[in-house]
Amino acid sequence: MIPRGTGMVTARQVAESLGVAVSTVGRALADDPRISPRTKLLVREAAERLGYVESLPAQMMRGGSSRLIGLMLPDIRNSFYATIADAMSACCDAAGYQLVFSIADSPEAEARHVRHLASARAAGIVIVPTPDPRPETCEMLARFPHVQLLRRVPGLSPAWFGIDDMECLRAGTAHLIARGHRRIAYIGGSTAYSTGAARLAGFRRAFSEAGIDPALAIERLGPPADGRFGAEAVASLWEEASPPSAIITGAVQLTGAVLQTLAGSRPAGASELAIVGFGDEPSFSWWRGELTAIAMPIQELAQACGSWLIERLQAGAAIEAHAGTASARLVSYPQRG
Known part of the structure; x- marks a missing residue:
């Protein structure tokens, strides 16, 4: 028996404890198909018992991958x-x-x-x-x-x-439409991302399915993780001749940026806004307005x-x-x- 704490345990010591060749220990730990399941189990148990830590470079030299x-x-x-x-x-x-x-x-x-x-x-x-x-x-x-x-x-x-990015934005937008909103702003990620393209398609699809004039929709697209973009997108909505009555977002970071911007700038009519936010973040709990979260089983x-x-x-x-x-x-x- 080799006591723990007496220095680095080697593969040779593991082999000697079992009465097998050093090469058998290496192959067993590398899950080599030439080694029987029983021998692999015995080697792994002995390695754990003795405190043996296999060298990653040695494992790679045998052609194996790491864990x-x-x-x-x-x-x-x-x-x-x-x-x-x-x-x-x-x-x-x-x-x-x-x-x-x-x-x-x-x-x-x-x-x-x-x-x-x-x-x-x-x-x-x-x-x-x-x-x-x-x-x-x-x-x-x-x-x-x-x-x-x-x-x-x-x-x-x-x-x-x-x-299902298209469906989650379609459903979120349809929820706003069902509540009577027609002038809806979408703040989402760039269509350069597959997720951004699908979510924008879902937003537009909800308008099409409801037979609503797509000109009533407002779209602001940009970097999904850039809070500055989200803040600027919100500010730009009040430059419209007819500001939206609802906002839906297409990224978790953008939801946070929208809420923070609305709380800080308090534009006219903002308190009446209906918001559907992508993501159900615990950090959004401070928001005291109306909020519907798109929650995902992530x-x-x-x-x-x-x-x-x-x-x-x-x-x-x-x-x-x-x-x-x-x-x-x-x-x-x-x-x-």
């Missing part, structure tokens, strides 16, 4: 993406993988982080892609398993998990995405075309205060 799964998000400043990271981490931990998180809000950062994950022989990547990834990013991602989350970009993995979506990827990694299966879609629901809060 790392990369999660690439464009932002982490709201609970929407924070929930994704938390759910994905729990999913990976339960399956014996380690989540590596990075923020990639530009094609340059995206390429850099993918390169680092590739050099670490990551087992797989879950990525919320930028609208226009660099060619080298696509080439690197093509070499190992990855899944697109929320946004969808041609040229990357055919596997995608996301929200935790369940992230868990489904992570589990689907891990199942294929464990089975050695190819990443085939797949579309996992979650539906949003409207949560209306009465006026408070």
Whole structure:
């Protein structure tokens, strides 16, 4: 028996404790199919008992991948993406993988982080892609398993998990129309993003289905994570000859920007505005006006995405075309205060 705390335990010591070859220990830990399930179990139990920590470079030299799964998000400043990271981490931990998180809000950062994950022989990547990834990013991602989350970009993995973006904005806009609103402003993300294009289409579809003149709609599109854009978009609405009676947003960050701007500037008629906000953030609870939130099962979506990827990694299966879609629901809060 080798006592803990007497120095770094080696693979040779693990092998000696079991009476097997050092190569058997390495192959068992690398899940080599030439090693029987019973031997793999014995080796892993002995390694854990002795406190053996396998060298990642040694594992990579045998041609194996790491137990790392990369999660690439464009932002982490709201609970929407924070929930994704938390759910994905729990999913990976339960399956014996380690989540590596990075923020990639530009094609340059995206390429850099993918390169680092590739050099670490990551087992797989879950990525919320930028609208226009660099060619080298696509080439690197093509070499190992990855899944697109929320946004969808041609040229990357055919596997995608996301929200039914068109329907959630259609339903939100239809909710306002049903309450008698016709002059409705949409503040959403640029159509350069797949999510932005789908949400704008949903907004327009609600007008079409209701037979309302599309000229009554007001559209303001820009960077979905830019609070300044959201504030400027709200301010511009009161420059219209006929300001809107309702606002619907197409991004969590824009919802926050709209509420903050309305609370700070208090334009005439703002207190009577009906608002449908994308996202059901706890941080919106301070708002005392009328608010209907587009709430999404984002935790369940992230868990489904992570589990689907891990199942294929464990089975050695190819990443085939797949579309996992979650539906949003409207949560209306009465006026408070």
